[in-house]
């Protein structure tokens with residue numbers, strides 16, 4: 274620890290830093306992100322940590338950033354060289370000219386080493402918004418279907434993850450975070466009240482940032498102690514989500530060109546998260562991988578950068594949205610990642626990406642063209658998608674055909690679609706036609722996935738209901754690794 278620096282304990286209410294969230298990295302590390310109100314980009318963020326809660330004898334520092342419309346500064350501090358599977362304690366602060374007022378002491382368990390084969394559980398969710406008066410609640414207007422709102426007293430997925438966080442090695446959120454881009458929908462529906470008397474665009478823009486602050490306050494309640502690994506979805510891109518709004522006062526449309534830069538081009542998603550991308554050769558928070566215990570998990574980006582000239586889905590979001598990295602950067606990285614897997618160390622290879630290309634409501638033909646050949650060629654075991662706001666367990670599939678072995682040592686990847694975590698109006702109706710590749714479909718239930726890796730050969734996937742932890746669909750995959 275730098276002795277000249279004054280680390281001072283602070284009452285929780287006076288603490289300057291909050292929204293702590295962790296991500297594991299492939300090199301026995303943890304990336305710590307947290308925020309502070311207002312513009313503190315001039316200050317260096319620090320984390321003090323150690324394995325004894327009374328002696329936080331190590332220190333790391335990092336960088337601060339703030340995007341144009343944000344209400345807070347994001348601080349990112351990498352911690353490296355941790356012992357595996359070990360309880361650590363930590364506190365965060367920003368160094369204001371030698372005075373670092375510490376947050377409460379928090380704790381986490383470092384990742385188990387790759388190759389460790391004792392039973393291993395993690396959670397996967399998709400499509401989760403803020404809970405309460407800015408998002409999912411019992412009180413949505415009548416335009417929202419009954420099955421897409423919480424029942425009186427029903428526990429949300431957010432609360433379920435907070436309650437269950439200690440069960441999981443990490444929690445993966447496979448795209449669509451916060452639904453701040455629902456701000457316009459919620460304002461025009463009269464759901465969000467107490468909005469300033471400003472233009473619709475200003476109301477939307479301010480509400481967008483308020484929703485984000487609330488969301489990161491809420492997710493921090495699990496993410497500050499259980500690593501929270503995220504991928505991008507369509508709701509991270511743009512304030513209006515491509516919807517057309519008209520200001521009721523002026524009758525003027527809200528134009529994409531008038532949206533501030535801070536609310537376009539995935540800006541909050543780039544700024545606030547701190548995924549292990551540089552540590553895994555990936556890109557931003559968009560594609561990255563980690564290895565822990567018997568699993569290698571690879572996150573892909575289905576929104577942009579499909580490679581080989583394949584166009585992403587045109588859902589009328591920002592027409593000027595560009596690829597984020599060099600041509601073919603993602604697809605070349607993905608192939609390299611898959612080639613490099615040592616199945617002796619991590620027999621299980623799991624890939625997550627937001628938009629599904631299989632299921633009863635597929636929404637990314639380009640993703641299928643871009644990604645499926647590689648996932649099949651390299652024997653990926655399980656592919657997890659979100660985006661569709663229901664639960665659907667599919668067969669193992671190769672190029673549109675179910676693997677005849679089903680879950681008994683299939684050659685093809687097994688596909689699960691689950692975007693049922695919940696947001697303002699976030700559950701879909703039952704599709705008119707169910708895909709012949711579907712093996713179970715559950716509509717109208719808020720929930721998330723639990724993956725249990727028993728050993729080298731057996732993996733159980735379960736759909737867990739958020740309201741009461743009931744496991745309503747559970748199947749075990751056998752692979753002769």
Ligand SMILES: [Fe+2]
Nearest residue numbers: 449506507660
């Ligand atoms: Fe989505």
